[in-house]
Amino acid sequence: MTTAVSWKDTYQQARLEEILPDGIVRCHLSPRNCTLKEGQHGFCGVRANRSGRLVTLNYGKSVHATEETIETEAVNHFSPGERILSMGNVGCMLNCSYCHNWKTSQAKFVSDKDVYYYTPEDVVNIALRHNIRMISWTYNDPVVWHEFVRDASRLAKEKGLMNLYKSAFYITPEAIDELVPSMDIFSISLKAIDAEYYRKVTKGTLEPVLEATKHAYKSGRHIEISNLMITDMTDNEDTSRKVADFVLKNLDPSVPVHFVRFHPDYRMRDTVRTPIPRLIRAREIAMEMGLEHVYVGNVYDTPYSNTVCNGCGAMLVTRYGLNAKTVGLNDAGQCKKCGRDAHVKMRGVPPVRDAFKDIPRDGMQVKQFDWHGDVRSLHVQVKNTHSETVKVYIRRRLNDGNHTDWLLHNLVPDESYRTIVAKNFANEIGCEIALPNGLPNNLHEVFDRAHFPTVAVEEVGVARNDISPLPIYGRNVLQQ
Ligand code: SF4
Structure with a gap:
């Protein structure tokens, strides 16, 4: 991974381009079919006319x-x-x-x-x-x-x-x-x-x-x-x-x-x-x-x-x-009991992460997070700044004092990894993340699927209401 000064600084040739007279281009990617003069951006803000060609500003x-x-x-x-x-x-x-x-x-x-x-x-x-x-x-x-x-x-x-x-x-x-x-x-x-x-x-x-x-x-x-x-x-x-x-x-x-x-x-x-x-x-x-x-x-x-x-x-x-x-499907996506096709495409048993009852605690810190309101999922982001592979573990806490097993995530040197933890049991109250001391990390509250949270709990604290995630549109303090 490399970083540029700003994401808008670099671009490359786009596909689905139509070149029109007088340096104008038309984009055939979405039904808007934006027609762009030199320097103009499409509705999406990430495709533009540069020197009479259609370019994409967000490749990679x-x-x-x-x-x-x-x-x-x-x-x-x-x-x-x-x-x-x-x-x-x-x-x-x-x-x-x-x-x-x-x-x-x-x-x-x-x-x-x-x-x-x-x-x-x-x-x-x-x-x-x-x-x-x-x-x-x-x-x-x-x-x-x-x-x-x-x-x-x-x-x-x-x-x-x-x-x-x-x-x-x-x-x-x-x-x-x-x-x-x-x-x-x-x-x-x-x-x-x-x-x-x-x-x-x-x-x-x-x-x-x-x-x-x-x-x-x-x-x-x-x-x-x-x-x-x-x-x-x-x-x-x-x-x-x-x-x-x-x-x-x-x-x-x-x-x-x-x-x-x-x-x-x-x-x-x-x-x-x-x-x-x-x-x-x-x-x-x-x-x-x-x-x-x-x-x-x-x-x-x-x-x-x-x-x-x-x-x-x-x-x-x-x-x-x-x-x-x-629980009740065969490998062909049919009901095991009556054989009716459930139209589920099976691809074998999905791989699971290694699980451990106990983990070494020396040199490790443990962070806790509680589910609250409509926040029942969390993105956990950790960067491995060490020169060797490190182990990060995540488990769930139940309301009777018990825990699930720790699931292992191996991070290679310089790797930044982000993973979701989503409430999995009715009696689950939160999760724990164990990681080596000193590694940069943060937690991001998730409201519902298809939501990518951009601010961390460490930046703004936990959500102050149960129905709208942070950042809230219109609050200058949270807009760049
Ligand atoms: S909105 Fe973007 S993707 Fe859609 S036609 Fe315009 S430039 Fe192309």
Whole structure:
């Protein structure tokens, strides 16, 4: 990894360029098709016209690579429990009023301290070193990172890794065609199914998203659809019916659909979280209409995130928050009891980390964190400044005084590593992190999946409310 003075200082030739007369270029990456004169930037803020050519400003520029689980990405029917390496970047072709990642999705807010520099080889090597089989292109949105995603995902594929694309999917068919060869999964975030809402709230348009979804489905790759239900705006029965109708008419009934709970953020903090009964009702309607696998997302401790056999009712996969356990599926993704196809693509048993009852304590410090309010996940970031490999351990604390085993993370010299810890048991009160004294480290509170926190507990303290993560939009002290 190397660092530049500012992330905007360097750029390289972009793909999907159309050269027009008089030094003008047009971008064919997202349906905006921005037409740019010399010096102009696209809506996304990370593509520009430099000397009459279309360039990308964010190649290899990312938020910190983070180990998570596939459930973080609204994917329930592909290798449950799989550990993933999540890669986000900077910029976005949309500007949703409630964006959970506004500090990195909106180029004008991006701070150099939040930008890390990776090559495709760096990304693949991190995954291989930590025995992670899948890279997830996620967070702000991978569309505007197209060249890097294309290069790195192809290299990952060559090395035997899988790729997941989690996106709002405001993307052109030609860009999708460049991704299909290396992607295994498209997890598509359908923001709403109303054209007026798309225009007002996302600053995009609905129709290209629907067309792109159909295009990706025809590629034969694994598809899951999620729909964020905003309180009193889209958390109604009509939305559920329209989403189900779209999937039934254009995809197929086995495509998993997730109705996802909203948390107030960015410019939309004057409302409350989606009432859970409305999400459950949305799920009921979609299943009554014929969808086979419908889930409630961003809700802990709900039976509606489990996978149950539609034939005999047997439990197939249990989920708690962002953790999953396969209990009733065979290797072909069928119910072990009755043999019905549950449409779950299995990839063998996902590798797990080494676990220990006890660990050496000499020269180690132990940090504790308590789950509170809606903060039930944490990103732990540690930098190994030593000249030899160091061991970092993480375990969970239960309310009866017991603990889970310590899970081991080996960090090579100079490595900075970030991993999620998500509450896994109803009686879990928090977690502990054991690491060698003196290593730089920090903890980042996570509200819901697809949220990449940019400030650390050590910087600003723990969240002062239970519904909006820090930093809060509009507070000058927290904006760069
Ligand atoms: S990616 Fe979209 S928003 Fe960005 S320059 Fe291209 S067309 Fe415009």
